Amino acid sequence: MLAVEVFCYGVLMLYMTRLCVALHVLHGQQLALDPTVTGDHHTLSSTKAGDGLPIKNAPTETTVSHHHIPHNAPCFVDDIFAALREGVGSDGELTNGSMTLFGICTAFHNSSSSDLLELAKETSRSQRNGFMMHPAGVPVAEEDESGTLMLTFDLPQSSLSNAKPVLIWAFESPLSGGDLDVTFTSQSLQPNTQSVCISGETQYILLTGRTSEDNIHQKWRISVEAKSPDMKQRLKYALIGEKSGSNISLIPLLLFYVELTTDTRHVSGSSSRTFSFLCEMKRFLGDLLPQEHPQSPPLQLDSLQSLPPLKIGLSSSEILLAGLINSTAPTVFSFSSRGSIFQGHHGELALSPPLLEELKERLQQTVVQIQEVIRAEDIGHRATERLKRLKELSVFPKKEPAAGESQYCAFLLLKALQTVARAYEVQRGLRATRADLHNPVRSNSCGLKSLTVSLEKHVIGPNNANINNCHGSCTFPLLNGNNHAVILNSHIENTEDVDERAPCCVPVAYEALEVVDLNEHGTYLSIKPDMVAQKCGCR
Numbered sequence: 225m226l227a228v229e230v231f232c233y234g235v236l237m238l239y240m241t242r243l244c245v246a247l248h249v250l251h252g253q254q255l256a257l258d259p260t261v262t263g264d265h266h267t268l269s270s271t272k273a274g275d276g277l278p279i280k281n282a283p284t285e286t287t288v289s290h291h292h293i294p295h296n297a298p299c300f301v302d303d304i305f306a307a308l309r310e311g312v313g314s315d316g317e318l319t320n321g322s323m324t325l326f327g328i329c330t331a332f333h334n335s336s337s338s339d340l341l342e343l344a345k346e347t348s349r350s351q352r353n354g355f356m357m358h359p360a361g362v363p364v365a366e367e368d369e370s371g372t373l374m375l376t377f378d379l380p381q382s383s384l385s386n387a388k389p390v391l392i393w394a395f396e397s398p399l400s401g402g403d404l405d406v407t408f409t410s411q412s413l414q415p416n417t418q419s420v421c422i423s424g425e426t427q428y429i430l431l432t433g434r435t436s437e438d439n440i441h442q443k444w445r446i447s448v449e450a451k452s453p454d455m456k457q458r459l460k461y462a463l464i465g466e467k468s469g470s471n472i473s474l475i476p477l478l479l480f481y482v483e484l485t486t487d488t489r490h491v492s493g494s495s496s497r498t499f500s501f502l503c504e505m506k507r508f509l510g511d512l513l514p515q516e517h518p519q520s521p522p523l524q525l526d527s528l529q530s531l532p533p534l535k536i537g538l539s540s541s542e543i544l545l546a547g548l549i550n551s552t553a554p555t556v557f558s559f560s561s562r563g564s565i566f567q568g569h570h571g572e573l574a575l576s577p578p579l580l581e582e583l584k585e586r587l588q589q590t591v592v593q594i595q596e597v598i599r600a601e602d603i604g605h606r607a608t609e610r611l612k613r614l615k616e617l618s619v620f621p622k623k624e625p626a627a628g629e630s631q632y633c634a635f636l637l638l639k640a641l642q643t644v645a646r647a648y649e650v651q652r653g654l655r656a657t658r659a660d661l662h663n664p665v666r667s668n669s670c671g672l673k674s675l676t677v678s679l680e681k682h683v684i685g686p687n688n689a690n691i692n693n694c695h696g697s698c699t700f701p702l703l704n705g706n707n708h709a710v711i712l713n714s715h716i717e718n719t720e721d722v723d724e725r726a727p728c729c730v731p732v733a734y735e736a737l738e739v740v741d742l743n744e745h746g747t748y749l750s751i752k753p754d755m756v757a758q759k760c761g762c763r
Contacts, residue, residue: 299503304392306507308347310606311340327429329421336418339432343390373460377444389433394475398424404459405451412444498570501617501633502684505640508610509685512603512644514651522680525558525739533748538574538628545575549583554646554756555639555738557684571747572628573635580626587634590641597648639740643686650690670696670703670729672760689737694760698727704761731757
């Protein structure tokens with residue numbers, strides 16, 4: 225058995241396994257992970273009814289599905305807690321968006337909405353203290369005649385008493401092909417029967433279980449039924465995943481939480497603060513950056529030419545950090561290690577007082593600029609709240625010297641905000657270019673056009689890069705042409721020499737791409753030169 229001491233690694237191992245369940249592990253305890261989980265399907269014989277549920281037709285076959293967790297989802301569980309925390313509006317009630325997000329049926333009264341509200345408020349109050357998880361396999365069975373799916377959760381012994389269990393199912397991808405109305409029934413659930421309404425905007429399903437009063441070994445059996453016959457097969461594909469190319473896949477998490485007293489509440493350490501900051505920054509970039517979906521395959525950053533990587537930390541030179549603080553080059557934040565290492569990532573800077581003051585001023589100016597972007601683009605209240613939380617996680621104390629970790633987070637926040645500001649500046653420039661298309665001379669002449677490429681999945685953000693490209697004709701008068709292009713163009717026009725290549729519209733100036741790589745050795749800056757086309761000319 226592999227022992228892992230960090231809380232979120234167990235959750236990420238859970239994400240690697242499509243049908244896994246999670247229980248809590250208190251801070252400081254070890255999380256035991258079964259190294260025998262593979263990507264295989266296993267078939268077992270099963271006729272025993274569990275949890276007191278009546279079964280009219282005993283299932284003849286149980287399918288157990290295990291899938292490897294992708295290493296590129298370090299914020300998977302943090303995203304769930306963020307969705308819970310953000311589910312409550314300013315009036316203290318659930319927002320309509322959060323009800324849809326968690327599959328709450330709004331057409332009729334059910335207890336799920338009040339349970340979600342309680343969990344959301346507890347998450348916001350405790351900042352995840354008192355929440356614990358542990359993975360376990362989940363076999364899935366189907367009855368012969370009725371077609372009812374049976375889920376069996378074989379849960380290991382828990383040391384917790386009076387813990388409140390909540391089963392949260394996470395969608396790997398949005399539901400397509402129509403909505404699903406589903407009923408879950410089990411004596412392990414409270415109430416025993418719970419309804420869920422799944423739409424294309426649903427990311428999680430929330431089911432509440434009975435409070436555990438002892439620490440004995442438990443086995444949950446839950447029957448799952450779709451409310452109409454045409455939904456049954458789609459539901460089976462979602463839970464078992466037997467159909468090749470199935471467009472939906474569910475990842476279950478069994479979450480327990482307990483109310484902790486003041487003297488036992490764990491205060492998060494600095495590494496968890498950095499982790500929370502990085503995940504919040506990932507969500508913030510996802511909210512604000514213009515969303516484009518290029519058709520090209522993801523670009524592997526390691527395949528590009530690069531200058532030698534520079535370590536960002538306590539030993540970084542003032543010249544390097546000053547240059548980065550004042551740089552306007554686009555920045556990509558990447559990680560190249562497992563989620564467990566990312567969760568424990570920690571960084572510090574030791575800026576001189578003058579450079580620290582410059583960082584503060586630049587950050588304040590850029591924050592104001594981004595706030596104006598949020599208002600002008602009508603991005604929404606959530607982006608404002610996330611920006612506020614990022615500022616809180618990287619705030620400098622007013623009287624005491626700023627800690628090294630605060631300087632580190634503030635530096636990364638500045639680079640992230642500079643990237644967002646630049647993206648909207650480029651977008652405004654492209655709008656102005658498109659507005660000038662009514663001029664036939666300008667519309668066909670050599671000029672800069674937007675070109676967005678997809679980056680590899682191992683990035684916190686942005687997931688795309690606008691590298692631009694040059695398009696248009698190079699006829700007289702030439703745009704930004706040199707002597708060679710002018711003479712070449714004149715020669716071709718006067719001699720009608722068809723064998724000579726005419727001047728082409730090509731990039732003549734580039735900008736580098738800065739990649740901040742977070743890995744097990746620390747934080748590194750990698751500069752990819754000549755990455756983004758800035759100016760076009762005829763050559």
